[in-house]
Amino acid sequence: MSGDWTLDPDTVAALEVPETSDFWDVPGSRRLERLAGDASLATRREDPAVRWRDLSFDVAGRSIPIRLYEPVEHPSPRGAVAYFHGGGFVFGNLDNEHDRLVTWCRDSGALVMSVDYRRAPENPYPAGVEDCRESVRWMLEHADELGIDPNRWCVGGASAGGALAAAVAQWARDHVSPPPVAQILLYPVLDDRATEGSTRTYFEGLGWDGRRVEKMWELYLQGTPADPGAAPAREEYLAGLAPAYVLVCEHDPLRDEALDYARRLSDSGVEVELHVLPRAYHAVDVIAPESVLARRAMREQGDVLRHYVGPRR
Numbered sequence: 001m002s003g004d005w006t007l008d009p010d011t012v013a014a015l016e017v018p019e020t021s022d023f024w025d026v027p028g029s030r031r032l033e034r035l036a037g038d039a040s041l042a043t044r045r046e047d048p049a050v051r052w053r054d055l056s057f058d059v060a061g062r063s064i065p066i067r068l069y070e071p072v073e074h075p076s077p078r079g080a081v082a083y084f085h086g087g088g089f090v091f092g093n094l095d096n097e098h099d100r101l102v103t104w105c106r107d108s109g110a111l112v113m114s115v116d117y118r119r120a121p122e123n124p125y126p127a128g129v130e131d132c133r134e135s136v137r138w139m140l141e142h143a144d145e146l147g148i149d150p151n152r153w154c155v156g157g158a159s160a161g162g163a164l165a166a167a168v169a170q171w172a173r174d175h176v177s178p179p180p181v182a183q184i185l186l187y188p189v190l191d192d193r194a195t196e197g198s199t200r201t202y203f204e205g206l207g208w209d210g211r212r213v214e215k216m217w218e219l220y221l222q223g224t225p226a227d228p229g230a231a232p233a234r235e236e237y238l239a240g241l242a243p244a245y246v247l248v249c250e251h252d253p254l255r256d257e258a259l260d261y262a263r264r265l266s267d268s269g270v271e272v273e274l275h276v277l278p279r280a281y282h283a284v285d286v287i288a289p290e291s292v293l294a295r296r297a298m299r300e301q302g303d304v305l306r307h308y309v310g311p312r313r
Contacts, residue, residue: 005205005251008279014288015206015281021091023215026121033091045099049073049106054094059134065116066135067094068146069101074109076147079154079309081112081184082136082168086159086283088189088212089120089128089220097158097286100298104156107302110309111148113139117164124222125230132164133171140176152309154182154242159208159254159283160216162188166232166261169242180242182308184301187249187282190257191233192217192226197256208282210253233261243271245304247297249280275300 022029049072056065071078083101085092094116105112117131136155143150155172157165162185169183194213203210221230228235246262248255259274266272277284277293285294 005202005281006279007206007251007281008284008291008293010291011280011284011288011293014291021088021212023088023090023212023219026090026219029091033093033096044095045102047102047106050102052102052105057138059138064131064135064138065094066138067098067101067114067116069105069112069114070147071105071109071111074311077143077149078147078311079108079110079152079305080139080143080146080148081108081110081305081309082132082139082153082155082165083112083114084117084132084155084157084161084164084168085114086157086161086186086286087119088216089125089160089163090216091119092161099289100158100286103298104301104305108305108309109311110152110305111146121219121222125220125224125226129164129167129229132168136168136172136176151178152181152312153178154180154184154305154308156184156186157188158186158286160189160220162186163190163230163232166190167229169244170228170232170235173240173242182304183242183244184304185244185258185261186247186285186301187252187254188232188246188258188261189213189216189254190231190261192221192231193233194254194257199253199256202251202253202255205251206281207287208253213253233257233264238265238268238270241265241268241270243273243308245273245301246275247300248274248276249282249284250276250278251280252282254282273304 115135118127155165
């Protein structure tokens with residue numbers, strides 16, 4: 001194991017759960033993921049303040065599944081969040097961050113839309129980001145029906161979903177009116193060129209490491225040259241982007257690219273709120289949700305969401 005993996009003791013036990021995201025055995029890992037998902041249904045978080053429903057919409061001959069989380073009591077029009085789950089562009093679905101989004105909806109009073117975008121390797125780049133863009137178009141086109149204020153929406157995502165959120169924020173700056181008011185980037189994937197620094201420091205280790213990052217890009221791009229739609233750090237012009245909340249984990253191969261992107265955003269005049277979780281591994285808030293670190297991160301996210309898309313005072 002490479003690098004310094006001094007972890008918060010509160011989060012160590014959660015790492016003993018068997019790994020279900022093997023990029024070298026995608027079919028086998030997806031079977032394990034489905035089994036884990038079925039087992040988690042009994043403990044899936046529900047909240048009387050939040051109702052949710054699954055639906056889909058059609059575009060260009062395909063159907064895009066989404067899940068909508070709606071606050072029970074907050075009046076419309078309310079703010080909205082377009083959220084893209086993690087999973088290295090290969091794994092993940094509408095269930096694997098369900099608990100987070102129930103909390104986001106409850107704490108912010110906003111509608112949250114989670115998108116089940118197409119995944120690699122069957123659907124390499126740009127399929128996933130195209131689905132995310134189309135979901136934003138759909139959400140805004142149906143703003144009245146959904147009871148949302150099209151002037152108060154943001155994007156968010158974790159890990160690979162953070163890449164999709166950052167890419168959609170860049171696209172929306174230039175192609176969507178009104179553009180998003182914020183981008184919530186949780187330990188995001190951002191740069192296919194990041195092969196040194198934390199990627200190398202944590203090349204082999206616990207859970208998400210640099211080896212998986214390399215394989216992820218291979219499966220996602222499949223020889224297609226990367227552009228900002230795939231790797232948002234490749235975008236040279238960052239001015240005018242939505243304010244960003246960036247969450248970084250100390251012991252994460254993605255750490256340095258997230259720190260660099262946050263710095264570049266700030267240098268370009270974009271408002272940035274950067275938080276670094278000490279002694280934390282990648283996706284600690286999902287893997288060890290009851291830990292002090294995870295609870296701290298969720299409180300911060302709730303505060304940010306209320307500020308940007310919460311009920312107007």
